[in-house]
Amino acid sequence: MPLVELHVLEGYNPEEKQKLGTALTNAVRFVVPAAPELVTVLIHDIPADNYYRGGEQRIPAPARADPVEIVKDYLTAMEDRDLEKARAMLGGGFTMTFPGTAPMHSLEELIEWSKPRYKFVTKTYEGFDAMQGSGAAAIVYCRGTLQGEYHDRRRFGGIRFIDRFEITDGKITKQEVWNDMAEVKTNA
Known part of the structure; x- marks a missing residue:
């Protein structure tokens, strides 16, 4: 049973997270012969004030249009x-x-x-x-x-x-x- 964990900055709405979950499930199934219900995806929201890159706080990029x-x-x-x-x-x-x-x-x-x-x-x-x-x-x-x-x-x-x-x-x-x-x- 494949397990995928993804950490993203807070700010993506439930619909955008659903798209991520579906895309990650499909990516796993492209390589691993697993039924969709056997692929687990965990999305962890990271508060923006807990995220630094290059010594600076960052905000998430907006999700792309479908x-x-x-x-x-x-x-x-x-x-x-x-x-x-x-x-x-x-x-x-x-x-x-x-x-x-x-x-x-x-x-x-x-x-x-x-x-x-x-x-x-x-x-x-x-x-x-x-x-x-x-x-x-x-x-x-x-x-x-x-x-x-x-x-x-x-x-x-x-x-x-x-x-x-x-x-x-x-x-x-x-x-x-x-x-x-x-x-x-x-x-x-």
Whole structure:
């Protein structure tokens, strides 16, 4: 039965501690073949006035925003065509790559690229998976199916997709998209 103890400065709320507990449980289970209920996580709050680093008292850094929620908010803004909100969620140097494209750097490029392909497209999500990348970026994968309408009014649906996002400092810096749209359209 794995036991993990974590010491943090006071200031993280119960929801943030729950995220820590879940993340630590999943990290242990990535290596140790243990059911979740067999992994024990103990989080100890340390009063800030009892903590010194470099001879100075410190306060805890604020918890990061949930990268899955950032991606969900972005995808909702894109589907609602709230481009101003979606654009505000993008970080410097943002790139996105769709099947058959070179990297694009703006939402306007994406809209121009997609205009001749279909009238509209929506997504049904089957799941989201998040992890910390080896660098500064959190990685979020979302998967599900696409549905929509071509310009000739033919409808399509059930097209598999996977999107991979990188989130750095709360902003989306990269989006990569894979889907079966071309395969389905070729066979239609």
